[in-house]
Amino acid sequence: MKALNDVNLEIPRGEFVALLGPSGCGKSTALNCIAGLLDVTAGAILLDDKRIDLLRPEERGFGMVFQNYALFPHMTVRKNVGFGLKMRGVGSAEADKRSDEALRLVRLESQAAKLPGQLSGGQQQRVAIARAIVVEPPLVLMDEPLSNLDAKLRLEMRAEIRRIHQSLGSTTIYVTHDQDEALSLADRIVVMRDGQIRQVGTPEDLYIRPAHLDVAEFMGFRNRVPGKIVAREGDGKAGALVTVQIGDSMVKATLREPIAGESAVLAVRPDDLEPAAAGVPATVETMEYRGKEFVGTAKGPSGSELVFRSHTRLANGTAVHLAAEPSRALVYSGMAA
Amino acid sequence: MQKSLTERLWAWAVWVTVGFFVLNLFGMIGSVLVSSFASRWLRTWLPDGYTTRWYASAWAEFQLGDVLIVTFQIVFAVVALSALLGVPAAYAMARREFPGKKAVMLLFLLPLLVPPVTFGIPLATVLYQSGLGGTMWGVILANLVPTVPFVILVMIPFIEQIDTKVEAAARVFGANTFKLFIHVLLPLLLPGILAALLLVLVRTIAMFELTFLTAGPTSQTLVVALYYSVFAAGVRSVQSIAAMAVVYMVVTLVWLIIALQFVNPTQIVTRAKRSDAH
Amino acid sequence: MSTATPSPAAPRADDLSLSRRLSLRGLDAITLLVVPAVLFLLALFIYPFAYGFWLSFQPKPETVEAVKASIPALANYQKFFSDPFQYETITKTFRIALPVTILNLLLAIPIAFRVRLMTRQRLLTTILVVPITLGTVLVAEGLLTYLGPQGWFNRTLMTIGLISNPVKLTHNYWGVFLSLVITGFPFTFLLTLSYVTGIDPALENAAATLGAKASQRFREIFLPLLVPGLAITFLLSFVQAFAVFPSAIMLGEPAGSTRVISYAAYQAAFEDYDYAMASAIAIIMGVVQLVVVVIVLWARNLFYKGPVAGGKG
Numbered sequence: 002m003k004a005l006n007d008v009n010l011e012i013p014r015g016e017f018v019a020l021l022g023p024s025g026c027g028k029s030t031a032l033n034c035i036a037g038l039l040d041v042t043a044g045a046i047l048l049d050d051k052r053i054d055l056l057r058p059e060e061r062g063f064g065m066v067f068q069n070y071a072l073f074p075h076m077t078v079r080k081n082v083g084f085g086l087k088m089r090g091v092g093s094a095e096a097d098k099r100s101d102e103a104l105r106l107v108r109l110e111s112q113a114a115k116l117p118g119q120l121s122g123g124q125q126q127r128v129a130i131a132r133a134i135v136v137e138p139p140l141v142l143m144d145e146p147l148s149n150l151d152a153k154l155r156l157e158m159r160a161e162i163r164r165i166h167q168s169l170g171s172t173t174i175y176v177t178h179d180q181d182e183a184l185s186l187a188d189r190i191v192v193m194r195d196g197q198i199r200q201v202g203t204p205e206d207l208y209i210r211p212a213h214l215d216v217a218e219f220m221g222f223r224n225r226v227p228g229k230i231v232a233r234e235g236d237g238k239a240g241a242l243v244t245v246q247i248g249d250s251m252v253k254a255t256l257r258e259p260i261a262g263e264s265a266v267l268a269v270r271p272d273d274l275e276p277a278a279a280g281v282p283a284t285v286e287t288m289e290y291r292g293k294e295f296v297g298t299a300k301g302p303s304g305s306e307l308v309f310r311s312h313t314r315l316a317n318g319t320a321v322h323l324a325a326e327p328s329r330a331l332v333y334s335g336m337a338a
Numbered sequence: 339m340q341k342s343l344t345e346r347l348w349a350w351a352v353w354v355t356v357g358f359f360v361l362n363l364f365g366m367i368g369s370v371l372v373s374s375f376a377s378r379w380l381r382t383w384l385p386d387g388y389t390t391r392w393y394a395s396a397w398a399e400f401q402l403g404d405v406l407i408v409t410f411q412i413v414f415a416v417v418a419l420s421a422l423l424g425v426p427a428a429y430a431m432a433r434r435e436f437p438g439k440k441a442v443m444l445l446f447l448l449p450l451l452v453p454p455v456t457f458g459i460p461l462a463t464v465l466y467q468s469g470l471g472g473t474m475w476g477v478i479l480a481n482l483v484p485t486v487p488f489v490i491l492v493m494i495p496f497i498e499q500i501d502t503k504v505e506a507a508a509r510v511f512g513a514n515t516f517k518l519f520i521h522v523l524l525p526l527l528l529p530g531i532l533a534a535l536l537l538v539l540v541r542t543i544a545m546f547e548l549t550f551l552t553a554g555p556t557s558q559t560l561v562v563a564l565y566y567s568v569f570a571a572g573v574r575s576v577q578s579i580a581a582m583a584v585v586y587m588v589v590t591l592v593w594l595i596i597a598l599q600f601v602n603p604t605q606i607v608t609r610a611k612r613s614d615a616h
Numbered sequence: 617m618s619t620a621t622p623s624p625a626a627p628r629a630d631d632l633s634l635s636r637r638l639s640l641r642g643l644d645a646i647t648l649l650v651v652p653a654v655l656f657l658l659a660l661f662i663y664p665f666a667y668g669f670w671l672s673f674q675p676k677p678e679t680v681e682a683v684k685a686s687i688p689a690l691a692n693y694q695k696f697f698s699d700p701f702q703y704e705t706i707t708k709t710f711r712i713a714l715p716v717t718i719l720n721l722l723l724a725i726p727i728a729f730r731v732r733l734m735t736r737q738r739l740l741t742t743i744l745v746v747p748i749t750l751g752t753v754l755v756a757e758g759l760l761t762y763l764g765p766q767g768w769f770n771r772t773l774m775t776i777g778l779i780s781n782p783v784k785l786t787h788n789y790w791g792v793f794l795s796l797v798i799t800g801f802p803f804t805f806l807l808t809l810s811y812v813t814g815i816d817p818a819l820e821n822a823a824a825t826l827g828a829k830a831s832q833r834f835r836e837i838f839l840p841l842l843v844p845g846l847a848i849t850f851l852l853s854f855v856q857a858f859a860v861f862p863s864a865i866m867l868g869e870p871a872g873s874t875r876v877i878s879y880a881a882y883q884a885a886f887e888d889y890d891y892a893m894a895s896a897i898a899i900i901m902g903v904v905q906l907v908v909v910v911i912v913l914w915a916r917n918l919f920y921k922g923p924v925a926g927g928k929g
Contacts, residue, residue, distance in 0.1 A: 342830070344830075344831075345830055348726065348730070349730055351726075352726055352727050352729075352730040353730075355723060355727065356727060356740070359798075359801065360743055362762075362769070362798075363743070363746065363747060363798065365762055365768050365769065366755070366758040366759055366761075366762040366798075367758060368768075369758065369761045369762040369767060369768050370757065370758045370761055370762075373761055380766065381766055383768070383771060422652075423652050423653045423656055424653060426649035426650075426652070426653075427649055427650045427652070427653035427654070429646065429649055430646050430647050430648070430649040430650040431650060433646060434643075434644070434646055434647045436643050436647050437643075442650060442654060445654060445657055445658070445661075445662070446653070446657070448661065449657065449661050451852070451855070452855075452902070452905075453855055453856055453858070453859030453905075454859070455859045455861050455878040455881070455901075456859055456878075456898060456901055456902050456905065457661060457664065457665065457898075459668070459878075459881045459882070459885055459894050459895065459897075459898040460664035460665055460667065460668030460671075460895055460898055461660060461661075461664040462885065463664065463667070463668060463671065463885065463891045463894065463895060464660075464663065464664045464667055464668075466891075467891075479660060480660075482656070482660070483657070483660050483661050486653055486656060486657065487657070490653065540749055543751075544748075544749060544750065544751030544753075544754075545751075546751060546752060546753050546861070546862055547859075547861055547862075547878075550862075551882070551885075551886075561751060561753050561754070564753055564754065564757065565753050565862055565866070568757060568760075568866055576761070579757070580761065583754060583757050583758065586754055587750060587754060590749055590750055590751070590754075591746070591749070591750075594745070594746070594749045598742060602738075602741075603738065603741040603742045603744070603745040603806075604741055604745075604806050604809075604810070
């Protein structure tokens with residue numbers, strides 16, 4: 002069983018790339034291979050056209066931020082940050098100076114003399130980031146750095162990471178399973194599943210035009226309804242309009258991948274599905290108040306569960322028609338991709 | 339990570355050392371084994387001939403039958419009593435915070451940290467002065483001193499693993515203390531108790547100093563009898579001592595193998611080391 | 617709450633029963649389950665020590681006579697420290713226990729480092745547990761045969777050509793030394809292994825990505841984090857070795873270079889029937905061990921002794 006299968010990726014200098022996927026998809030494996038902590042069994046890793054996959058991790062010169070921070074508990078914050086410099090032979094006065102500069106960048110210069118155990122989770126996180134960037138590496142690797150923080154802290158730290166990347170411009174590879182993080186931080190996102198790359202694109206690409214059903218599922222297309230293609234327009238390639246029959250209703254939607262036969266799956270975001278005059282018939286089951294609007298679930302044709310958005314509360318059992326813009330209703334082939 | 343030459347040399351050196359240790363260990367065991375079956379073994383690699391008569395002669399000479407019976411009486415008494423004293427104490431330590439708990443914990447730790455000889459001499463003095471010295475009960479009591487704390491220290495993490503809410507749930511559904519014990523606690527604790535008692539058994543069979551200092555001629559365990567046989571007055575043949583040693587080895591290793599079905603080898607060694615990584 | 621301020625001496629109205637109040641402090645029927653074990657250990661562990669301590673100051677009249685003690689109560693101690701045959705047992709025991717412990721530790725550290733990377737450690741740990749299970753007496757008896765002048769060890773060395781005459785390894789210092797290494801190393805190793813595996817592996821990875829070579833990782837990361845645990849390992853191993861008893865008699869020269877302090881105590885009790893003297897020697901033995909414990913723990917406090925994980929999670 003391969004942890005990574007035929008992964009090909011090119012990253013230009015200065016880009017912030019997110020490796021996104023569910024646990025077990027191989028994203029951490031890929032990151033560890035780049036860092037040198039895992040060996041590749043076939044293939045090569047190149048930095049500026051030089052092969053680095055035969056080098057040991059201490060020879061690659063990258064900066065890495067670990068999920069549990071991995072701060073050295075017996076060294077002060079300043080010594081932690083300066084460790085990489087010390088390993089490169091930088092004198093201790095110079096190392097301390099540059100460490101303090103890095104700590105100023107992450108706004109922790111007042112904690113420089115403390116031990117990691119005396120800091121909060123968010124502070125430890127920032128020390129780990131400072132430690133990785135102080136050596137001015139050609140590549141910064143981050144392995145789910147925010148997953149151990151609570152929700153509020155995660156949002157704050159996301160902004161910090163974005164700010165640091167903007168001021169330093171270092172090439173960054175960021176591993177996460179949280180699509181919101183990837184969407185907000187990355188210049189490009191690489192969606193992975195079962196050791197393979199499923200799609201590479203900008204956040205907008207992935208949000209609006211996921212290339213496969215499993216990517217769509219991961220990006221939040223909660224409604225996935227089986228149907229039959231009855232009419233095609235244009236060349237039948239991705240992007241063409243089709244008409245899909247769901248139960249007794251006809252729905253206009255956009256193809257995302259070429260489909261040979263008739264069976265297909267229609268994917269729509271809850272945000273894009275609303276009650277309308279005409280559309281797929283369904284019976285309302287529950288309504289949730291979300292402040293700005295309501296989110297409802299309904300039972301559609303052939304028992305499928307539909308999640309939709311509404312401005313008004315609808316009573317249980319109300320019969321509604323649900324519709325979405327054709328460009329927001331995506332059609333994928335009927336078998337699991 | 340690719341290995342450098344120095345790393346490979348280190349690895350090789352480590353394995354050579356371990357191999358050397360294991361080789362000598364097996365050599366030692368082997369030479370005793372071979373000696374016990376040797377009809378004559380003086381100046382050669384291997385004996386001139388093989389026989390099993392030494393076992394019969396050792397059995398008679400050292401009264402191994404009686405010694406084995408006494409050993410098992412003592413060992414099983416120690417196992418049973420340390421369970422009776424230790425398990426309830428462990429339960430109380432795991433479930434309750436009370437004033438003086440730290441002192442009590444220290445009291446349970448000390449017999450495992452202080453080597454048996456150091457407290458064995460004063461203990462033997464007290465036992466002899468109270469008339470228990472040289473009797474089987476004296477030996478049992480002496481051996482209980484390190485085993486009760488051992489049971490307690492092994493059981494406490496086991497008990498802590500059982501969620502108190504499980505006990506609370508049992509009570510909510512109508513169990514009184516006795517039923518709680520029989521239907522909930524005992525089944526959950528049985529693996530831990532079994533592990534602890536097997537470890538106590540193995541350790542007590544090999545426990546020399548305490549038994550040596552408190553035993554009389556009829557209350558010696560096998561290991562003490564083995565020691566005395568080496569110094570036996572008169573001419574004892576090396577082979578019959580070896581036969582006795584083999585009997586001892588078999589007894590110990592049989593129980594070790596049984597114990598290892600239920601416990602990890604490292605637990606035999608664990609003394610009161612403060613929290614293993616939690 | 618009443619509005620009147622109660623005077624300091626006025627008792628609070630308390631309608632909790634005595635048993636309820638006790639259980640709030642953690643004392644109820646369950647807590648009483650410790651009592652049997654506590655009483656047992658007080659009677660058979662603490663009391664003998666206390667009694668022995670007291671007894672050591674009750675020397676037999678002959679002892680006071682022989683030593684011409686100015687303070688009669690201290691006669692046993694005076695006798696011990698004025699007789700080289702007795703007080704030299706301390707140095708002799710040290711000379712055995714200290715090198716054995718240091719050797720065991722020096723072997724255990726690199727071996728534990730290698731073994732922690734193994735996935736199937738169980739076979740190795742099982743084999744290593746065998747000498748501990750067999751116990752010191754059997755190992756000593758086995759070594760009498762194996763290391764003897766006709767034993768396989770000497771034969772192998774002569775066959776290889778390393779030596780031409782058998783090396784004397786029994787009934788001397790070396791026999792005891794080797795016996796203690798065989799029974800002590802597994803304990804030292806397993807303890808060291810548990811400390812080594814307790815260090816978060818991410819710390820080593822982090823150091824590697826920051827440019828630290830293997831030797832630097834060992835020196836900067838592992839060693840400082842291991843020192844507190846190694847101190848404990850040293851102490852537990854040393855205390856065990858210092859109490860050496862049957863090996864020193866079976867495999868050594870109990871009247872000469874391997875006359876260990878535990879043997880001196882034993883002789884006083886069971887050959888001279890002088891329990892007071894035996895208690896005194898046992899107390900001295902305990903005190904020496906305690907002094908070593910205190911020194912090593914004090915030295916350990918000079919090093920870092922916090923947690924060995926690198927942060928939350």
